[in-house]
Amino acid sequence: MRRIVTATVHNRSGVLNRVTGLLAKRQFNIESISVGRTETEGVSKMTFVVEVEDDRKLEQLTKQLNKQIEVLKVSDITDKAIVARELAMVKVISNPQIRSEIQGIIEPFRASIIDVSKESVTVQVTGKSDKVDALIDLLRPYGIKELARTGLTAFTRGHQPQVAEFKSYSLLK
Amino acid sequence: MKAQASAEQQTAAKTGADLLVEAMIAQGVETLFGYPGGAVLPIYDAIYRAEGSFDHILPRHEQGAIHAAEGYARVSGKAGVVIGTSGPGATNLVTGIADAMMDSIPLVIFTGQVAKGVIGTDAFQESDIMGITTPITKHNYQVQEIEDLPRIVNEAFHIATTGRPGPVVVDIPKDISSTVHEKQVDSEFHLPGYQPTVKPNPLQINKLHDALVEAKKPVVLSGSGVIHAGASEELKTFVQNYQLPVTTTLLGLGSYPGSCDLSLGMAGMHGTYSANTALYECDLLINIGSRFDDRLTGNLKHFAPNATIAHIDIDPAEIGKNIPTQIPIVSDARAALVSLNEKPVKGLDHKGWMEAISQNKVDYPLWHDLPEEAIVPQWLMQKVYEYTDGKAVVTTDVGQHQMWAAQYYHFDRPNRWVTSGGLGTMGYGFPAAIGAQLADMDSTCVAVVGDGGFQMTMQELSVLQERKLPVKVLIVNNQALGMVRQWQETFYSERYSESIIDVQPDFVKLAESYQIAGYKMETQEELLEVLPEVLADDQPAVIDCRVLQKENVYPMIAPGKGLHEMIGVKR
Numbered sequence: 001m002r003r004i005v006t007a008t009v010h011n012r013s014g015v016l017n018r019v020t021g022l023l024a025k026r027q028f029n030i031e032s033i034s035v036g037r038t039e040t041e042g043v044s045k046m047t048f049v050v051e052v053e054d055d056r057k058l059e060q061l062t063k064q065l066n067k068q069i070e071v072l073k074v075s076d077i078t079d080k081a082i083v084a085r086e087l088a089m090v091k092v093i094s095n096p097q098i099r100s101e102i103q104g105i106i107e108p109f110r111a112s113i114i115d116v117s118k119e120s121v122t123v124q125v126t127g128k129s130d131k132v133d134a135l136i137d138l139l140r141p142y143g144i145k146e147l148a149r150t151g152l153t154a155f156t157r158g159h160q161p162q163v164a165e166f167k168s169y170s171l172l173k
Numbered sequence: 174m175k176a177q178a179s180a181e182q183q184t185a186a187k188t189g190a191d192l193l194v195e196a197m198i199a200q201g202v203e204t205l206f207g208y209p210g211g212a213v214l215p216i217y218d219a220i221y222r223a224e225g226s227f228d229h230i231l232p233r234h235e236q237g238a239i240h241a242a243e244g245y246a247r248v249s250g251k252a253g254v255v256i257g258t259s260g261p262g263a264t265n266l267v268t269g270i271a272d273a274m275m276d277s278i279p280l281v282i283f284t285g286q287v288a289k290g291v292i293g294t295d296a297f298q299e300s301d302i303m304g305i306t307t308p309i310t311k312h313n314y315q316v317q318e319i320e321d322l323p324r325i326v327n328e329a330f331h332i333a334t335t336g337r338p339g340p341v342v343v344d345i346p347k348d349i350s351s352t353v354h355e356k357q358v359d360s361e362f363h364l365p366g367y368q369p370t371v372k373p374n375p376l377q378i379n380k381l382h383d384a385l386v387e388a389k390k391p392v393v394l395s396g397s398g399v400i401h402a403g404a405s406e407e408l409k410t411f412v413q414n415y416q417l418p419v420t421t422t423l424l425g426l427g428s429y430p431g432s433c434d435l436s437l438g439m440a441g442m443h444g445t446y447s448a449n450t451a452l453y454e455c456d457l458l459i460n461i462g463s464r465f466d467d468r469l470t471g472n473l474k475h476f477a478p479n480a481t482i483a484h485i486d487i488d489p490a491e492i493g494k495n496i497p498t499q500i501p502i503v504s505d506a507r508a509a510l511v512s513l514n515e516k517p518v519k520g521l522d523h524k525g526w527m528e529a530i531s532q533n534k535v536d537y538p539l540w541h542d543l544p545e546e547a548i549v550p551q552w553l554m555q556k557v558y559e560y561t562d563g564k565a566v567v568t569t570d571v572g573q574h575q576m577w578a579a580q581y582y583h584f585d586r587p588n589r590w591v592t593s594g595g596l597g598t599m600g601y602g603f604p605a606a607i608g609a610q611l612a613d614m615d616s617t618c619v620a621v622v623g624d625g626g627f628q629m630t631m632q633e634l635s636v637l638q639e640r641k642l643p644v645k646v647l648i649v650n651n652q653a654l655g656m657v658r659q660w661q662e663t664f665y666s667e668r669y670s671e672s673i674i675d676v677q678p679d680f681v682k683l684a685e686s687y688q689i690a691g692y693k694m695e696t697q698e699e700l701l702e703v704l705p706e707v708l709a710d711d712q713p714a715v716i717d718c719r720v721l722q723k724e725n726v727y728p729m730i731a732p733g734k735g736l737h738e739m740i741g742v743k744r
């Protein structure tokens with residue numbers, strides 16, 4: 001199962017190495033990691049998207065992360081009401097004739113063209129990972145020259161509905 | 174005037190190394206195990222100038238230093254402190270760091286590092302010891318600013334010795350240890366990300382108590398967490414109250430008196446039949462401070478298949494890691510036992526269970542052959558036990574001799590048994606004995622080592638010579654890498670690939686070259702004559718005890734097999 005786990009950490013040198021090394025050593029399958037500073041000075045937030053076999057493995061993951069001295073808090077937010085976003089940049093082969101065609105494709109995704117050259121355009125898209133996946137799939141037939149994704153970053157919404165309200169609804173299927 | 178003088182003193186110029194020395198003194202450090210070199214010259218200079226503050230032990234290899242520190246920590250209960258230089262000094266410590274991590278030994282390791290300005294340039298004797306030790310330390314630091322040094326030292330000792338103990342590395346660039354610093358520095362710390370849970374949740378204690386009074390077939394598994402927590406007395410009370418059978422892990426030996434009636438001895442791969450059978454058949458397993466290591470559990474499918482599992486551990490990550498647990502209790506072992514002992518005691522309805530267990534002890538004891546003349550290692554261990562009155566500090570190396578020592582030496586007290594469990598580090602036993610002896614000069618300290626493992630770290634005989642440390646090195650000499658040979662016999666059709674080693678130094682002459690008495694014993698008669706005296710005197714000794722090569726450690730649970738599939742239970 002795919003889970004979104006966040007960790008707030010003390011921003012000391014080596015902390016990223018410690019955390020990723022730990023996940024590798026314990027054979028956790030990481031799909032993406034994103035790291036950045038937070039509202040509190042000296043504190044960073046890491047967002048992991050991980051693929052785990054079962055609840056026991058997931059529990060191990062959060063416990064092992066929690067055990068690290070610099071790790072302040074670990075949360076599995078997969079089943080919470082969350083906002084989750086990823087940014088991707090896609091450089092697509094395109095001549096002036098098909099540029100407008102691409103424009104048409106990306107519009108419903110609220111993506112934008114951020115660089116144009118004779119042979120290519122670069123599209124920037126932000127959203128949930130499946131939305132990003134969908135746009136990439138649509139652009140693939142044109143020829144993707146380069147692709148970069150930031151990995152997901154996420155946190156919980158200001159309002160958490162009662163469990164029953166969002167039981168059937170998950171941001172990552 | 175006086176106030177002014179002390180204020181002046183406080184701000185007197187000090188090097189980083191002086192701050193380190195001061196911080197160690199403040200931490201109550203008395204013994205250092207270390208080896209000098211370029212990057213720690215300022216630290217060694219500060220130690221020299223702080224004359225008389227520490228007893229510094231100089232091993233002949235850094236690995237010797239760190240295993241000695243582990244032995245010291247095991248016996249004293251305090252952190253072992255190690256110093257090594259950058260590069261090769263630090264990398265020579267790696268095996269010991271990994272060993273301490275696996276066995277939860279509190280160590281604080283100071284490594285020198287090249288100056289900050291050249292870190293990352295492949296400077297002379299630079300190694301990325303932070304990167305190397307991150308996966309094998311509880312925590313590690315590289316000191317970036319001299320002002321941070323005293324605080325980091327305090328944090329390092331705090332982290333190493335609290336919660337689940339473990340090794341902490343502090344890497345100190347040479348410019349930090351040599352720079353003169355004049356300002357007052359703050360050594361207070363606050364670690365919001367490190368707040369071990371030491372008190373048990375009362376609801377969970379109730380749950381365990383409820384399960385206990387209902388149990389028909391309860392058993393206690395006691396691990397080294399009991400020893401770290403100093404909980405042996407509380408364990409005794411608990412066990413007595415409910416008349417519970419107790420088995421221990423390899424590292425838990427001594428946490429509960431081994432010669433007591435309720436003790437089943439060690440469980441696991443080479444555990445007793447009664448212990449393993451109790452674990453297999455129980456309906457309630459109370460694990461206190463053990464991590465359900467694979468050498469204990471055997472095949473997980475067959476581990477306590479019908480039991481409710483209760484697990485008391487200070488490290489929440491150990492609970493549920495290998496075995497699904499119905500009653501998890503995150504707590505210091507002592508605090509949990511104190512809470513349990515406050516509950517009303519109720520007699521259990523487990524007479525049949527206790528009788529079956531006693532019968533197993535009688536019907537399936539440990540066994541071995543006893544030839545006419547030759548010494549068998551199991552008999553040797555019984556003699557050591559007898560001659561030291563069961564009171565010695567015993568360290569071991571890794572191999573067959575280790576298992577025989579574990580089986581036949583019954584430890585009645587904690588902190589007397591020093592062995593490398595999780596990592597299984599050959600070369601551990603002898604240097605560990607040096608540290609163990611230093612921690613307890615009044616006890617007889619026997620290093621039970623194999624002929625193979627002793628040769629990995631025997632250069633530390635220099636320390637015995639220098640310090641006149643009365644460690645008794647007992648070489649269980651089967652002229653083989655015995656444990657390897659046993660597996661090759663059993664699982665590889667007797668293809669003894671690189672495991673029979675009949676070329677050896679003359680251990681007696683070797684000892685004598687260090688001005689240590691050397692003895693060689695080949696028959697039971699010789700042993701009976703020599704061993705009691707050698708073990709009783711206050712001199713170091715090396716005893717080359719020739720034992721039958723083809724002896725195997727039994728009983729055994731073969732790899733992949735379950736607790737109920739022991740072989741060699743009867744001869």
Ligand SMILES: Cc1ncc(C[n+]2csc(CCOP(=O)(O)OP(=O)(O)O)c2C)c(N)n1
Binds near residue numbers: 570574649
């Ligand atoms: C550093 C290291 N290398 C290899 C091993 C694998 N190993 C485990 S036991 C053993 C044999 C030990 O022989 P010896 O010290 O003579 O003890 P014995 O088993 O004969 O009692 C070996 C090679 C190990 N545990 N540690």
Ligand SMILES: [Mg+2]
Binds near residue numbers: 623625652
């Ligand atoms: Mg041997």
